[in-house]
Structure formats: structure tokens, C-alpha cells
Amino acid sequence: MAEKVTILIDGTVHEVECGTTVAAAVLNAGRSLFRRSVTGAGRGPLCGMGICYECRVEIDGVLHSRSCLVPCRSGMEVRTDG
Amino acid sequence: MSGETFDVLIIGGGIVGAACALEAVRSGLKVCVCEKGVIGAGATAAGMGHLVVMDDSEAQFALTSRSLQLWRDLADSLPVSAEYQVSGTLWVGADDEEMAEVGRKRSFYESRNVRVEVLDPRQLSEAEPHLRSGLAGGLLVPDDAVVYSPVVAKFLIDRANDAGAVLREGVTVSAIHPHGALFVDGTTVSAGVVVNATGSWSPGLTPGIPVQRRKGHLAITDRYPGFVNHQLIELGYLKNAHAVTSDSVAFNVQPRQTGQVLIGSSRQFGVDDPAIEAPMLKWMLERAVEYMPDLTGLKIIRTWTGFRAATPDSLPLIGPVEVEDGRLWLATGHEGLGITTSLGTAELLVDQILGRQSQIPTAPYFPDRSLREDIHHG
Ligand SMILES: Cc1cc2nc3c(=O)[nH]c(=O)nc-3n(C[C@H](O)[C@H](O)[C@H](O)COP(=O)(O)OP(=O)(O)OC[C@H]3O[C@@H](n4cnc5c(N)ncnc54)[C@H](O)[C@@H]3O)c2cc1C
Numbered sequence: 185m186a187e188k189v190t191i192l193i194d195g196t197v198h199e200v201e202c203g204t205t206v207a208a209a210v211l212n213a214g215r216s217l218f219r220r221s222v223t224g225a226g227r228g229p230l231c232g233m234g235i236c237y238e239c240r241v242e243i244d245g246v247l248h249s250r251s252c253l254v255p256c257r258s259g260m261e262v263r264t265d266g
Numbered sequence: 267m268s269g270e271t272f273d274v275l276i277i278g279g280g281i282v283g284a285a286c287a288l289e290a291v292r293s294g295l296k297v298c299v300c301e302k303g304v305i306g307a308g309a310t311a312a313g314m315g316h317l318v319v320m321d322d323s324e325a326q327f328a329l330t331s332r333s334l335q336l337w338r339d340l341a342d343s344l345p346v347s348a349e350y351q352v353s354g355t356l357w358v359g360a361d362d363e364e365m366a367e368v369g370r371k372r373s374f375y376e377s378r379n380v381r382v383e384v385l386d387p388r389q390l391s392e393a394e395p396h397l398r399s400g401l402a403g404g405l406l407v408p409d410d411a412v413v414y415s416p417v418v419a420k421f422l423i424d425r426a427n428d429a430g431a432v433l434r435e436g437v438t439v440s441a442i443h444p445h446g447a448l449f450v451d452g453t454t455v456s457a458g459v460v461v462n463a464t465g466s467w468s469p470g471l472t473p474g475i476p477v478q479r480r481k482g483h484l485a486i487t488d489r490y491p492g493f494v495n496h497q498l499i500e501l502g503y504l505k506n507a508h509a510v511t512s513d514s515v516a517f518n519v520q521p522r523q524t525g526q527v528l529i530g531s532s533r534q535f536g537v538d539d540p541a542i543e544a545p546m547l548k549w550m551l552e553r554a555v556e557y558m559p560d561l562t563g564l565k566i567i568r569t570w571t572g573f574r575a576a577t578p579d580s581l582p583l584i585g586p587v588e589v590e591d592g593r594l595w596l597a598t599g600h601e602g603l604g605i606t607t608s609l610g611t612a613e614l615l616v617d618q619i620l621g622r623q624s625q626i627p628t629a630p631y632f633p634d635r636s637l638r639e640d641i642h643h644g
């Protein structure tokens with residue numbers, strides 16, 4: 185069994201396996217709206233490899249972080265536009 | 267189209283040509299506008315869209331402050347996508363010398379009924395928390411604004427079009443003369459008044475006019491709402507901007523309605539290539555970071571360049587020039603202020619065409635004030 189870490193997604197506590205990307209953690213939490221475009225349209229991960237920038241969320245206060253590239257760390261605070 | 271005759275033929279569909287077209291058609295003239303590419307895609311799409319009252323000469327003040335009044339009159343009818351926002355200008359003073367400039371500016375503006383407010387270092391950092399500490403203060407001009415200029419150019423053209431102006435988009439003029447223009451496809455258009463409003467391209471159609479291309483770099487970040495609240499400009503800017511011989515950069519940062527931060531700008535003469543020059547861009551961004559260290563945490567999503575149409579005395583050329591067989595009209599040479607002064611320019615131009623009295627003196631912008639070379643059409 186992989187080690188577990190606890191993160192906050194929009195203020196709610198989630199326990200995820202160590203090594204999970206933030207994108208996967210947010211999806212596993214049942215959420216697909218990661219951010220909103222300039223015109224307000226919902227957006228979520230597309231490429232899963234850092235190219236499309238669609239999966240951006242706020243991670244520990246840093247806006248526009250690509251969630252598909254960042255592994256979850258214990259105590260991490262993630263904010264989506266959802 | 268060959269054979270058709272207009273009162274006014276405007277070459278160039280940037281914000282200046284667009285504003286002139288609307289003013290002319292509203293004054294009852296039969297107008298045609300020709301644009302080689304897309305409306306507003308020249309310098310108008312490249313610029314920062316800062317609407318600013320300037321104090322570097324009486325004439326610059328008169329034209330910019332009259333224009334700001336016209337912008338306020340227009341504001342209510344602008345579409346939301348024009349992003350008109352009265353964010354104010356905050357001139358940032360780094361040291362005592364620049365605070366002396368703040369004092370000078372303050373009395374200049376106040377004596378001409380422009381509202382201003384002097385900020386001490388504490389007020390400055392309250393107004394803009396991301397500026398570095400240790401700055402000397404600033405001057406806030408709260409009624410200055412920002413706008414997204416290509417949308418405004420399109421809006422002005424559409425309005426002119428609705429009022430009866432003819433628009434020819436995607437057609438390049440190869441030569442102009444006092445009674446009309448010749449297009450690259452061989453067609454012609456005749457007009458009583460022909461206006462060269464092609465900005466940095468204008469010397470190509472009217473050789474000999476004192477207009478030089480002055481390149482600028484810009485960068486825009488992703489959305490960081492609230493990161494910057496006012497249009498910020500360093501006061502060293504004026505010293506730099508007046509050095510017409512060498513390259514310069516200045517801290518010039520603007521909040522966009524989307525939350526994006528627009529970062530300018532550089533000035534270079536003698537470069538025709540629009541490509542991004544990494545050393546210039548780096549220098550410009552380093553200057554911005556000197557004033558706002560936290561900018562390093564923001565993501566830039568796009569960089570680009572544009573060309574200003576510079577004149578030797580920094581004033582635009584508005585009015586007629588005599589050539590062999592008549593007169594040609596100019597509305598060009600707006601350098602770094604053409605978004606601001608487009609509306610005032612249109613008013614001055616059409617006043618002159620119709621022999622109307624203007625709100626401000628017209629003479630400082632007459633093209634022949636500084637003509638050293640022969641003007642001829644070609
Ligand atoms: C980096 C930068 C920052 C700036 N920031 C500001 C700012 O904050 N505030 C401000 O007020 N101003 C600013 N400016 C200046 C402003 O952008 C210009 O002064 C203004 O856009 C000039 O408008 P224009 O219509 O004269 O020129 P343009 O927008 O360049 O329009 C000229 C048009 O003529 C067309 N044309 C050219 N040749 C022909 C031909 N032969 N036939 C047919 N059509 C032709 C072109 O395609 C073009 O669309 C900035 C400029 C730059 C480069």
C-alpha cells in the first residue's frame with residue numbers, strides 16, 4: 185500500500201496516495217471544472233503533460249499552476265474555479 | 267469602385283483613420299476608408315491603450331486633455347469588450363529628483379484644472395502594494411483611463427459605416443495624390459480631400475514627411491486580479507523618452523480588466539524588423555522587476571512588438587501639406603499617444619477640412635511646422 189498524504193481542495197480535506205498529481209486528485213474528488221476561461225467557460229485537464237495549460241489551478245497561493253505536473257504534498261492547498 | 271467620388275478618402279484603418287472617418291461622416295461628408303489589412307491591426311493592436319493627459323508641452327497638453335474629454339463623452343456608448351476603465355495614472359517617483367518632477371507636474375496640472383493627488387511613500391505602497399519599498403512617492407492622475415484599442419477602432423469604423431461611410435478592407439493603396447488614390451490592383455478612387463492616416467507607414471505614401479518608425483516591445487501576463495490597480499509609469503520615463511538617439515526602456519505597467527498585467531515598454535529607432543529582440547525584452551522586464559519585484563512570480567503568456575510613428579518634436583502631423591498639384595492631408599505621427607489623441611485628431615482634422623473653429627489651437631500640429639525636406643507625392 186502506497187503512503188497517503190492529506191491535501192485541501194477548495195477547503196475540503198482529501199486523502200490521496202503519495203505521488204498522485206494534483207490533477208488526478210482533483211478529478212478523483214469528483215470535480216472536472218478546474219478553472220474558468222476569460223469568457224467564463226469551464227475548463228479542465230486535456231493533455232495531462234504540461235502542454236495545454238487547461239488544468240491550471242491555484243496551488244499554495246500560486247495562481248495558474250499546471251495541476252497535471254505537480255505531485256500532491258502533505259498539507260497542500262488547492263483552489264479551483266469550480 | 268473606379269470612378270466613384272468622395273468628399274474625403276482616408277487611407278489607413280487604424281484608430282486614427284477610424285476616428286477621422288466617423289467625425290467626417292457625422293459632419294455630413296461623403297467618406298471612404300481604405301485599409302490594406304484588418305481594421306485596427308497596425309500600431310493600434312500593438313499599443314497599450316493608456317489614455318493619458320500629458321504635460322510635456324502646451325500643445326501636447328491641449329490635444330491630450332481635449333481628447334480625454336472626448337473619450338469621456340464616448341465612454342457610455344463603447345461596448346464592454348472595449349474594456350474602457352478609469353484606472354488613473356500613477357507616476358512613480360524613485361528619488362528626490364523625481365519628487366521635484368512630481369511637484370512640477372502637480373502645479374502644471376492643477377493650474378489647468380486636471381485633478382491630481384501627491385502620494386507619500388506610505389500612500390504609494392497602500393495604492394500599489396507590489397511596488398518595491400523605498401520609493402519616494404508618486405503623483406496620481408485619477409481621471410486617466412485605459413482602453414482596448416483595436417476593439418475601439420472597429421467600433422468607430424462600424425459606426426462610420428452605419429452612418430454611410432464606405433469601407434474598403436484588404437486593399438492596399440500604392441500612391442496618393444491630391445484628388446484620389448491608386449490601388450495595387452489598378453483601381454482608383456477620387457476624392458476632394460485625401461487623408462494619409464497610415465501611421466508608421468505614412469512616409470511611404472507621402473515621402474519627405476518627418477515620421478520615423480520607433481519600435482516597442484510589450485509583454486502580457488496571465489490573469490492576476492488585483493495585482494496592480496493603476497496604470498503605473500516611472501518618472502524617469504520622460505528623460506528616457508526624450509533621448510531620441512538611443513534605445514531606452516521604462517517601467518510602464520497596466521492593469522487589464524481581465525486581471526492580466528500588461529508590461530511595457532521599450533523604444534528603439536532604426537530597427538525595421540518586428541521580431542522580438544531578446545536583449546531588449548530582457549532589459550524591459552528587468553526594469554519592470556526593479557520597480558515591482560513580485561512580477562517575477564507572474565507568468566507571461568505573450569510578447570510582441572509594434573511601431574510608433576515618431577516626429578522630431580513629438581507632436582502629430584494634422585492638416586494639409588502643399589504638393590505640386592494641390593494639397594494632401596495628414597493625420598499621422600502620433601508616436602506613443604495615438605490611442606489617446608485619435609479622437610482629438612479627428613476633430614481637428616475635420617474642423618480644418620470644413621473651415622470650422624476648433625476647441626483648441628490647430629497651428630501646433632500643422633504638418634509644415636517642421637518640414638525640412640520637400641514634400642512630394644509618390
Ligand atoms: C509599444 C507601443 C505602446 C503604445 N502605447 C500607447 C498608449 O499606451 N497610449 C496611446 O495613446 N498610444 C500608445 N501607442 C501609440 C498608438 O498605438 C499609436 O499612436 C496609434 O495606434 C496610431 O494609430 P494609427 O491609426 O495612426 O496607426 P495604425 O494603427 O498603425 O494604423 C495605420 C493603418 O494603415 C494601414 N495602411 C498602411 N499602409 C497602407 C496602404 N498603403 N494602404 C492601405 N492601408 C494602409 C495599416 O494596415 C494600418 O492598419 C503605443 C504604441 C506602441 C508601438
Ligand code: FES
Pocket residue numbers: 228229230231232233234235236237238239240250251252253
Ligand atoms: S492538462 Fe494540459 S497542461 Fe495540464
